[in-house]
Amino acid sequence: MNDTPERPAPVALEHRWSRRLVLWAAVLTLANVLADVAIGSPMMVLPQLMERFDTDQAAWLNASAMLAGALWSPLLARSSDVFGKRRTLVVTLLLACAGALVCFAAPNVWLFLVGRFLQGAAFAAIFITVALARQICTPRVAMALVGLVTSGSSIVGVVEPFLMEPVIDVFGYRSVFVVAALLAAAAAFCVRSLIPESPIRGTGRIDVGGALLLGGGLGAVLAYASLGSDLGWLSAGMVTLLVAGAAALAAWALLARRVDEPIVDLRALSRPVLLTLLALVLAAGSFRSMLQLTSVVAQVPADLGLGYGLGDGEAVAVLLAAPNVGIVVGGTCAGWLAGRFGPAPPLLGGIALGAAATFAMLAGVSVLPLAIACGALVGVAAGAIGASGYNLATSAEAPERQGTTAGLVSVVLALGSVVFTFAGGEVLKATHSSETFAGGAPASTATGVYLYVAMAGVLFVLAVVPAVMLARHRPAAPVEPGAPRRPGRSAADTPGEPVGRRTG
Structure with missing residues (x-):
């Protein structure tokens, strides 16, 4: 495969608001709603979850998906640049769907946390929809679309309790995971069927090791900040978590300076x-x-x-x-x-x-x-x-x-x-x-x-x-994709x- 970047041919981008663009906005917003539902809805049934798994570790049940999102983010972000935004978004939504189903069926807290880890991939939906919007529309239209898809899902915070409480009353507390799985599956189908693929991709390989170090380090540090007040800032587990997170971030910073294509190029x-x-x-x-x-x-x-x-x-x-x-x-x-x-x-x-x-x-x-x-x-x-x-x-x-x-x-x-x-x-x-x-x-x-x-x-x-x-x-x-580059200037x-x- 030739990894030399090529100037793209002109591509047809959405340049004005139309029924098709409104449909795209609705689908991308649905994908972002999933992130709110996947991460937030289980907290509506936190007491029932603690009773089911016979645990008092509410902090881990609460923060696990968000912390997993920090771990997923570097890998999925770079994957979206190399393999395409739409394809990566669909994979992200399917991971979240699988995670919701694992949480629904989990017989113990450890398998439940595995499900929450998979659900945490939904965190990436937000920034992937942003990057996708930037590449399927002209800059002026894309910026307005980004404003809609990043904020429109917040309305869920207003209506979610009123919609979910009757569902929980009728079908039980595990129904929140069924709803999350159905939303994820619907969003994945709509994205795959209705949204075009990003026309521009990067080249090269994905630094998986760097992604794991960066994501793991960020997740560990965020876990310490989120859970330390409940579990004890100076407890052995929390101190070990903080040290491990700092060590992972330091190792990633060193690795990023040595590899040709780091997961995040600090120099760029x-x-x-x-x-x-x-x-x-x-x-x-x-x-x-x-x-x-x-x-x-x-x-x-x-x-x-x-x-x-x-x-x-x-x-x-x-x-x-x-x-x-x-x-x-x-x-x-x-x-x-x-x-x-x-x-x-x-x-x-x-x-x-x-x-x-x-x-x-x-x-x-x-x-x-x-x-x-x-x-x-x-x-x-x-x-x-x-x-x-x-x-x-x-x-x-x-x-x-x-x-x-x-x-x-x-x-x-x-x-x-x-x-x-x-x-x-x-x-x-x-x-x-x-x-x-x-x-x-x-x-x-x-x-x-x-x-x-x-x-x-x-x-x-x-x-x-x-x-x-x-x-x-x-x-x-920003110059629209397909526009000629002025001589003598680099990207x-x-x-x-x-x-x-x-x-x-």
Whole structure:
């Protein structure tokens, strides 16, 4: 096989909104809905799962799929660049389907965790749909489509409890896995039947060893950050996990400098991509930690006299629904704006809006209408940041590397969410008051809550710095696949120009 990159022939890309493009958007959004259902729905039946498997390790049952997603991501991201985005997306959905069926039939907790590991592949659906959208549409249309497919699935967070609870009541708690398997199978069939394959692919081999080291290291570090508070930060198992994760990441970094085609080429990461990843890790940590805070504050009665509180839990549904609606609005609008002005301005606007809404929560922690408004605005910011981050990072890369780059964005978003959410939780734990709520759980002092909000606000402010740099020095607009390259310029000089081979 000739691995020399060839300039692709012109390909027909979707250049305007049509019934066919609306159908594509619906199918790709369905694939992303699977990720939410596969990872989130089993948590609706967590007590029944703990009873079935006679275990008290709720943290592992809860976080296993997300951690498996971190392990799957590097391998699937690179595979999508080499073998095609649609083909890899179908494989990803079938893995998730198989995982759901394993979870359904699992006779013990260990086989259940194997199923959750397979379900974790659904995490990759998000960034593969982004990379696929970028290659089957012209840049302007693709950016709007990315905004839709990355944020549209958030509406599941609003309606899922209302849809799943009757199913669970009638068919039992294991029905969540049947639903997840059916959704995965339907999504795989629709993607295979209705979505075209990406016309541009990279060349070469896949560094499986590097993928396992990177994914395993990330998964271990995220597991330590996610589970340490429940299992003990200094327990032998957690310390071993952290050391193993750090060692795997160090080994991957050394390997990436020695092999010709590493799973992620650190030397090829451009300045715009690095700045985008820095802005995303800070912003994601901020808005995810704020979602955690709102669920805590909503359970504190206002008459407890702590200086904050929004009720006895009745406000939780509204406070968590508002951000999900905001994410859909923010992601859709950011995609539309990115197609006209580039993705850097909506990224900066989303971060600025998130900072303003977060600092407004200093007053909103004791005023329910203001808290709902702030939660909705933080959701708008989250949707805009996610969609713009994917658009900006993939725009700065050649198409044959867009799958890998989109995978990096997903991992960075997860990393920021886990690390800074943990940091916020530690702030609340360190400022416990003598009062209790929600079945005897200790409540934090007002000082702890205000410190938490201030921390999240500072993260947003820090994220403004790389976002401003990106807005002031925007990368070159991506050239549509098939456009001739200007003489004397390489793919690295002109981000977005295709250099991979065209496939039918």
